[in-house]
Every structure is written in structure tokens, then in C-alpha cells.
Amino acid sequence: xxxxxxxxxxxxxxxxxxxxxxxxxxxxxxxxxxxxxxxxxxxxxxxxxxxxxxxxxxxxxxxxxxxxxxxxxxxxxxxxxxxxxxxxxxxxxxxxxxxxxxxxxxxxxxxxxxxxxxxxxxxxxxxxxxxxxxxxxxxxxxxxxxxxxxxxxxxxxxxxxxxxxxxxxxxxxxxxxxxxxxxxxxxxxxxxxxxx
Amino acid sequence: xxxxxxxxxxxxxxxxxxxxxxxxxxxxxxxxxxxxxxxxxxxxxxxxxxxxxxxxxxxxxxxxxxxxxxxxxxxxxxxxxxxxxxxxxxx
Numbered sequence: 001x002x003x004x005x006x007x008x009x010x011x012x013x014x015x016x017x018x019x020x021x022x023x024x025x026x027x028x029x030x031x032x033x034x035x036x037x038x039x040x041x042x043x044x045x046x047x048x049x050x051x052x053x054x055x056x057x058x059x060x061x062x063x064x065x066x067x068x069x070x071x072x073x074x075x076x077x078x079x080x081x082x083x084x085x086x087x088x089x090x091x092x093x094x095x096x097x098x099x100x101x102x103x104x105x106x107x108x109x110x111x112x113x114x115x116x117x118x119x120x121x122x123x124x125x126x127x128x129x130x131x132x133x134x135x136x137x138x139x140x141x142x143x144x145x146x147x148x149x150x151x152x153x154x155x156x157x158x159x160x161x162x163x164x165x166x167x168x169x170x171x172x173x174x175x176x177x178x179x180x181x182x183x184x185x186x187x188x189x190x191x192x193x194x195x196x
Numbered sequence: 197x198x199x200x201x202x203x204x205x206x207x208x209x210x211x212x213x214x215x216x217x218x219x220x221x222x223x224x225x226x227x228x229x230x231x232x233x234x235x236x237x238x239x240x241x242x243x244x245x246x247x248x249x250x251x252x253x254x255x256x257x258x259x260x261x262x263x264x265x266x267x268x269x270x271x272x273x274x275x276x277x278x279x280x281x282x283x284x285x286x287x
Binding site: 088158 | 272
């Protein structure tokens with residue numbers, strides 16, 4: 001596992017390279033911040049929540065989502081093409097048999113378009129190293145008790161794909177409409193460190 | 197990419213070598229046997245791109261490991277995304 005990029009040495013080096021690129025006219029002033037802002041604009045867990053609520057109310061959408069998420073995101077006005085290239089999205093569904101939880105052990109890969117900026121704990125060495133080895137204990141620390149007969153599947157976002165968890169629809173929500181269901185879904189639910 | 201892609205269900209073994217520099221094969225998953233669950237497209241090997249090499253795309257797979265096979269304990273599974281070159285072939 002690589003270290004975290006918090007050293008002042010690397011920060012100073014990045015600022016120096018940025019300044020040199022600006023001096024040589026290869027970068028406009030503040031262009032990097034602007035590009036990052038553009039990439040992150042509109043990225044919020046509310047997007048992921050909309051996808052989940054649609055899957056809860058529309059079994060056909062759910063099936064297509066699990067089969068090829070990129071193909072169905074446009075149905076709810078979303079896409080994974082906000083960066084330099086479209087990223088593949090894999091949606092993994094929680095069931096009676098399996099609870100899914102996401103991590104990037106190598107760095108902090110994360111579907112920003114659907115979940116917004118990642119929480120700091122997702123990038124912490126403690127979470128990244130422990131959740132692959134002992135997810136049941138880590139989930140318990142998040143207040144999530146997975147029944148003993150429910151398996152746990154950890155997904156390491158170590159390469160090109162990004163992942164999102166499709167939580168189970170809570171009991172007693174039959175009367176809620178799609179917008180009300182959307183409001184139930186949390187960022188942690190989309191990562192797998194909460195049930196919804 | 198001349199080698200055929202591994203089909204889902206194929207048992208594969210990851211390389212054990214601790215190569216210098218960047219690798220997307222996490223250390224905890226080296227020298228381990230798992231099962232291909234899905235082909236996740238074709239991409240140039242990130243390990244080579246990090247070395248500035250211009251390389252051809254190759255298959256990328258979701259490979260599922262039993263925790264017990266990685267850590268010697270645990271009932272869960274860990275699914276890692278690995279390039280064809282991270283795998284030594286059918287186990």
C-alpha cells in the first residue's frame with residue numbers, strides 16, 4: 001500500500017511545477033483549480049441516491065443497471081464521462097446473501113460524479129488497510145451489523161472501474177415515492193458503510 | 197494483446213514478484229489464487245504507463261479471492277481489478 005500524499009515536500013514540488021508551467025504559458029493562472037472545479041461540479045451523493053431510488057421502483061432499470069451501469073445512467077441524466085475519458089461503473093447490489101463494501105487500497109479511487117468528493121475516512125490508511133482484512137469489524141465500527149449468515153464482498157477499486165453499492169430498499173417504504181426514497185439514501189450507503 | 201482473455205469462472209494465480217516501482221497488483225493479492233468473475237474492458241497496463249511506456253491495451257478482469265486465501269482467515273471475499281499481465285494463467 002502506498003503512503004498518503006500529505007508531505008509538504010510533494011506539495012511544494014507540485015506548486016513549483018505548476019508555477020513553472022504557468023511561467024512558460026503552458027497553463028493559465030489557476031487553470032488546474034478551475035479544471036478540478038469543473039470535474040467536481042455537479043458531483044454529489046444525491047446523484048447516486050437518484051440512481052438507487054430509480055432501481056428500487058423500476059425492476060427493469062435495476063436489472064439493466066447491474067448489467068451495464070454506464071448504459072443506463074443517461075436515463076436519469078447522469079454519466080461517467082466527466083473526466084478525461086469515460087470511466088466504467090460497476091454497481092453491486094446488496095441482497096439477503098451478500099453485503100458489499102468499497103475501498104481503494106492503493107489510493108482513493110471513487111466515483112466522484114455519483115458520490116461527490118470522497119470522505120476523509122475513505123482515504124485514511126486505517127480504513128484502506130483494515131476493511132479488506134476484517135470488514136465485519138470495520139462495518140461494526142460504522143454501526144453496521146451484518147447478520148452472521150450474510151456474506152461480505154469487498155471491492156478494491158484498484159484499477160479502471162469505479163463502483164457503487166446498491167443498498168437494499170428498507171422495509172416499510174412501500175408508500176414512498178421516488179423522490180422520498182432518494183432522500184433516504186446516504187453517501188455511506190453508496191459505499192457500503194451504512195445499510196442505506 | 198495476442199493472448200486470449202480468461203473467461204469468467206477461470207481460476208487464476210497472481211504474480212508473486214515484488215516488481216520495482218508502481219504496480220496496481222496490491223501486495224496483499226500477490227501470489228494468490230482467485231476466480232475471474234468478469235472481464236472489465238481493455239486498458240494499457242497502468243504499471244507500464246507509470247514508467248512512461250506506450251503500451252497496447254490488454255484485458256482487465258475482476259478477480260475474486262477468498263479472504264482465507266489472502267490472509268489465512270476470514271469468511272468474506274475481496275474482488276480486485278487486475279490486468280492480464282498480473283496473472284500467471286489458469287491455476
